[in-house]
Amino acid sequence: MTTLRASNLSKTYRRAGAEPIRVLRGASLSVEAGEHVAILGRSGSGKSTLLNLLGGLDRPDPGCGARIEVAGRDLLGAGERGRARLRAEAIGFVFQSFHLLPELTIEENVRLPAMALPGFRRAAADTRARELLLAAGLGDRLGHRPAELSGGERQRVAVARALMNGPALLLADEPTGNLDALTGRQILDLVFDLGGARSDAPPALVMVTHSDATAARCDRTLRLEGGVLA
Numbered sequence: 001m002t003t004l005r006a007s008n009l010s011k012t013y014r015r016a017g018a019e020p021i022r023v024l025r026g027a028s029l030s031v032e033a034g035e036h037v038a039i040l041g042r043s044g045s046g047k048s049t050l051l052n053l054l055g056g057l058d059r060p061d062p063g064c065g066a067r068i069e070v071a072g073r074d075l076l077g078a079g080e081r082g083r084a085r086l087r088a089e090a091i092g093f094v095f096q097s098f099h100l101l102p103e104l105t106i107e108e109n110v111r112l113p114a115m116a117l118p119g120f121r122r123a124a125a126d127t128r129a130r131e132l133l134l135a136a137g138l139g140d141r142l143g144h145r146p147a148e149l150s151g152g153e154r155q156r157v158a159v160a161r162a163l164m165n166g167p168a169l170l171l172a173d174e175p176t177g178n179l180d181a182l183t184g185r186q187i188l189d190l191v192f193d194l195g196g197a198r199s200d201a202p203p204a205l206v207m208v209t210h211s212d213a214t215a216a217r218c219d220r221t222l223r224l225e226g227g228v229l230a
Contacts, residue, residue, distance in 0.1 A: 001032065001033045002030055002031070002032055002033070003031055003032060003033045003034075003035075003070065003071055003168050003169050003203070003204035004029070004030065004031040004054065004068075004069070004070055004169055004204055004206065005030050005067070005068070005069040006027070006028060006029050006030070006053075006054060006066075006067065006068045006069075007028040007065075007066065007067050008026050008027075008028060008060075008064055008065045008066045008067065009024050009026065009027040009028065009050065009053050009060050009064075009066050009068070010022070010024050010025055010026055010027075010060055010061045010064035010066065010227070011023045011024040011046070011049050011053065011058070011060055011061055012061050022227060023045075023046035023049050023227060024046050024049060024050060024053075024060070024227045024228075025226065025227030025228055026064070026227070026228055027046075027050060027224065027227060027228050027229045028228075028229065029206075029222060029229050031169075031204045031206060032204065033168070033201075033202075033204055034201075034202045034203070034204060035204050035205070035219050035220065036192070036204075036205040036207070036217070036218040036219045036220070037204075037205065037206050037207070037218055037219065037220050037221070037222060038207050038208075038209055038214065038215035038217075038218040038220070038221045038222070039051075039206065039207070039208045039209070039221075039222050039223070039224055039229070040209060040210065040212070040215055040221060040222070040223045040224070041208075041210075041223060041224035041225065042210075043210070045224045045225065046224055046227060047173075047208040047224055048173055048174075048208060050208070050224065050229075051171050051173050051206065051208050053066075053068065054068060054070075054169075054171060054206060055087065055091050055093055055171050056068075056075050056083040056086065056087050056091070059076070060076070070086060070090050070091060070168065070169050071090045071168040071169070073086055073090065084116070085116075085118075088113060088116035088117055088165060089117065089165060089167075090167055090168045090169060091167050091168075091169050091170075091171060092113075092161075092162030092163055092164070092165070092167035092169070092170045092171070092203065093162055093170075093171050093172075093173075094155075094158050094159055094162045094170070094171070094172040094173070094175045094191070095158065095173050095175075096173055096174040096175065096177040096178055097178065098146070098151075098154045098155060098157070098158045099158065100146040100154055100157060100158060100161075101146075102145060102146050102147060103145070104145070105142065105143050105144060105145055106133065106138060106141060106142060106144055106145070106146065106149065106157045107126070107129050107130065107133065107142040107143065109146070109157055109161055110129040110132055110133060110157060110160045110161045110164055111125045111126060111128075111129040111164065112161065112164075113161060113162075113164040113165050114128065114129075114164055114165060117165060125164075128164060129160070129164065130142065132160035132163060132164065132194065133157070133160055135160075135193075135194055136156040136157070136159065136160050136190060136194065137156065138153060138156055138157065138160075141153070151178055151179055151183070152179055152183035152186065152187065155175060155176075155178075155179065155183075155187050156187065156190060158175075159175070159187065159190050159191055159194060160194070163194055163203075166201065166203075167203050168201075168203055168204065169203055169204050169205075169206070170191075170203040170204070170205045170206070171206050171207075172191065172205065172206070172207040172208065173208045174208055174209060174210070175187055175188075175191065175207065176188060176209075176211075176214065177210075184214075188214060188217060191205070191207075192217070205218070
């Protein structure tokens with residue numbers, strides 16, 4: 001089963017008084033259920049832009065004929081509310097800079113995505129969040145806030161939060177970029193363990209990275225050059 005289908009993704013940034021910058025020029029990819037795909041590319045090649053499009057956080061250029069389907073659902077054809085619901089139900093994000101809410105405990109941060117689902121049940125969400133944090137080695141830190149954790153621990157929280165709703169697709173943007181080599185390897189272990197071995201329906205993974213060693217842990221590697229994937 002194909003989890004992600006994306007075609008003809010183009011993105012141009014325009015600023016008044018400056019030449020347009022065309023970052024993507026018809027990029028396309030397809031990812032099967034449970035498959036791990038790494039995307040390599042130089043800095044500024046458009047890797048993060050591509051991930052933002054795949055996750056519905058940004059929109060491709062109008063009129064470029066772009067299509068994005070996640071778990072068989074049309075991402076671009078949905079309205080803003082429909083995209084938000086699809087993101088909540090089927091897509092998990094792991095960012096380089098964690099993006100945890102500082103005023104919430106780590107348990108509350110992990111539980112947060114479940115609150116966007118129809119029929120949210122607090123007790124079930126609490127149980128799921130605690131199970132994920134326990135598996136991430138943070139079972140004794142549930143009441144701590146992000147500022148009380150190390151960078152590696154915060155990224156563990158971010159991985160648990162991304163998997164909270166059991167997404168079909170996991171998008172990771174340089175998830176080890178702000179970490180030392182050892183901690184980075186531990187975070188990758190966690191991504192593959194929590195998303196794979198500990199899941200009955202492991203998500204497809206698309207991971208942006210600049211590291212050949214990180215990419216080598218995935219099933220397949222694509223390179224973004226000149227705005228297209230090869």
